[in-house]
Amino acid sequence: MTTKKFYDIALDQTDKQAVADRAEIRELLEYERYTRDNGLYAQEAACYSDDAQIHVSWYDGPAKGYFAKVAQANGGGAKHKINYTAVWVNGNKAIGEMPVMMLSPRIKLDGQAVDLQSYARIFTRLEKQDGVWKILDGDCIYERDELIPVIPGQPIKIDTAELAGYRESYQGLCYVLARTGMQGSDDLPGDDQPNTVEQGYSAASQWFFA
Numbered sequence: 001m002t003t004k005k006f007y008d009i010a011l012d013q014t015d016k017q018a019v020a021d022r023a024e025i026r027e028l029l030e031y032e033r034y035t036r037d038n039g040l041y042a043q044e045a046a047c048y049s050d051d052a053q054i055h056v057s058w059y060d061g062p063a064k065g066y067f068a069k070v071a072q073a074n075g076g077g078a079k080h081k082i083n084y085t086a087v088w089v090n091g092n093k094a095i096g097e098m099p100v101m102m103l104s105p106r107i108k109l110d111g112q113a114v115d116l117q118s119y120a121r122i123f124t125r126l127e128k129q130d131g132v133w134k135i136l137d138g139d140c141i142y143e144r145d146e147l148i149p150v151i152p153g154q155p156i157k158i159d160t161a162e163l164a165g166y167r168e169s170y171q172g173l174c175y176v177l178a179r180t181g182m183q184g185s186d187d188l189p190g191d192d193q194p195n196t197v198e199q200g201y202s203a204a205s206q207w208f209f210a
Contacts, residue, residue, distance in 0.1 A: 006088045006095045006208045022087040029096050033080045041071045049134040056140050057184040077105030092128040097121050110157045113150035119143040142169035142190040168192040
């Protein structure tokens with residue numbers, strides 16, 4: 001069992017095939033977010049392998065089921081602001097990590113308009129299949145989130161006892177999900193529990209170097 005991590009691989013621009021692969025993967029990952037934000041669900045699904053999996057706060061299972069739920073909800077109205085996209089390549093395997101700010105659709109808490117901003121890193125494993133890069137699975141590593149009143153200075157009416165019961169990395173998201181009849185998982189990777197992130201990195205590294 002290797003203890004080496006995928007991120008131990010230093011940037012090497014002398015390997016031109018790896019440079020080209022990283023460029024293709026960045027384009028794929030950023031295009032996937034574009035299609036997600038703009039309701040192009042067939043194009044989004046084409047970015048994934050046939051047996052891809054999705055693991056996020058409100059869904060854990062086959063990507064095909066995820067796309068069906070997203071399309072049914074008309075995308076849910078969320079938008080993603082991408083900061084950068086880091087990529088590591090090992091032959092036909094790759095790992096990508098993309099820090100994003102996710103802006104949820106404007107919501108109302110007890111009649112008050114509120115914005116939810118979530119900060120996370122989209123973590124993906126990819127594989128080149130028949131010469132084309134495809135996403136094998138997608139995870140979120142949650143960092144923190146914010147509930148912001150649309151009208152500055154107005155206090156937000158929040159059940160602080162309930163809020164305190166959720167994970168710090170995505171407690172605002174869980175609070176909002178609960179108001180829509182959904183329940184967020186409490187065991188997702190998050191910076192408030194570094195061991196959950198390290199477990200994900202270790203599992204991905206085992207696959208990456210196998």
